[in-house]
Amino acid sequence: MTMKVSPTKKDPQTWIALCWRLITEWPVHAIIICMLALVVGGVAALLLAPRMELSIGGFHLRPPLAASPPGPPRVTVPSSFANFNSVWPNANTGVDWQIFNDNKFLGRSSVWYETVPNPGVAGDHVLRVHFSLDRGLRSMVGDAYAGIFIDLNPPLGSANLSQYSGISFRAGCVEDPSAKRLRFYVNLANPDIRNYAYHEIEFTDRLHRDGSLTPLSVPFMQLRQPEWTTATDRVSSFDTSSVYRLSFFVKGDHGAGYFDLDDIEFIVAQC
Numbered sequence: 001m002t003m004k005v006s007p008t009k010k011d012p013q014t015w016i017a018l019c020w021r022l023i024t025e026w027p028v029h030a031i032i033i034c035m036l037a038l039v040v041g042g043v044a045a046l047l048l049a050p051r052m053e054l055s056i057g058g059f060h061l062r063p064p065l066a067a068s069p070p071g072p073p074r075v076t077v078p079s080s081f082a083n084f085n086s087v088w089p090n091a092n093t094g095v096d097w098q099i100f101n102d103n104k105f106l107g108r109s110s111v112w113y114e115t116v117p118n119p120g121v122a123g124d125h126v127l128r129v130h131f132s133l134d135r136g137l138r139s140m141v142g143d144a145y146a147g148i149f150i151d152l153n154p155p156l157g158s159a160n161l162s163q164y165s166g167i168s169f170r171a172g173c174v175e176d177p178s179a180k181r182l183r184f185y186v187n188l189a190n191p192d193i194r195n196y197a198y199h200e201i202e203f204t205d206r207l208h209r210d211g212s213l214t215p216l217s218v219p220f221m222q223l224r225q226p227e228w229t230t231a232t233d234r235v236s237s238f239d240t241s242s243v244y245r246l247s248f249f250v251k252g253d254h255g256a257g258y259f260d261l262d263d264i265e266f267i268v269a270q271c
């Protein structure tokens with residue numbers, strides 16, 4: 001026959017006796033200790049959970065993934081963007097210039113470019129853009145136009161130009177005597193603007209017509225969307241944090257000629 005022994009104060013050496021003492025003698029202390037342990041454990045879990053992966057038995061807790069902006073990452077293009085210091089007609093980023101014209105609107109303008117030696121600096125070059133503006137008989141736009149563009153983060157990305165306050169370049173032009181009402185523009189394109197209503201500025205009046213280069217500077221804050229921009233396509237301001245394309249172009253009634261470009265740079269913003 002086995003004698004049943006109840007735990008007593010005088011027999012605390014067994015686990016049963018210890019639990020009995022916690023229940024009968026230290027209930028308040030035990031509850032407080034348990035509550036503090038839960039609080040401390042909860043706070044630690046909240047602090048550590050976002051940073052570490054926990055594994056409890058077969059159950060895994062993973063930290064949430066950091067939010068990332070949609071689309072390809074934006075790059076920052078160098079301040080010295082294109083100075084044509086060799087015969088190759090590309091930007092300092094290695095990206096090629098592309099051409100565009102009014103053909104998509106049934107115009108018949110044409111454009112091509114090349115590098116030509118810079119008469120002022122041995123071994124240096126400038127980019128020469130040849131154009132011929134012709135609306136033809138069926139054009140669906142008011143002006144003939146043609147020009148060049150370059151993507152800042154090809155093939156589909158944008159660049160962050162927030163550290164820059166504007167763009168500078170040297171330019172000059174020569175046009176045929178018969179040319180009529182030619183105007184020269186530079187524009188920068190935000191990808192979320194529709195229908196090509198990109199921010200631009202005309203620099204016609206500042207160009208020398210004898211082909212000599214003159215330095216030009218365009219603060220971003222002076223860029224404006226074209227006058228033909230509809231209310232639907234108009235945005236509040238030019239977004240320097242997401243720019244995907246830079247363009248130089250000429251538009252007008254008709255006429256042929258060329259314009260030169262050199263030392264295209266983004267102006268570092270002064271704090």
Ligand SMILES: [Ca+2]
Nearest residue numbers: 083084124125
């Ligand atoms: Ca040059």
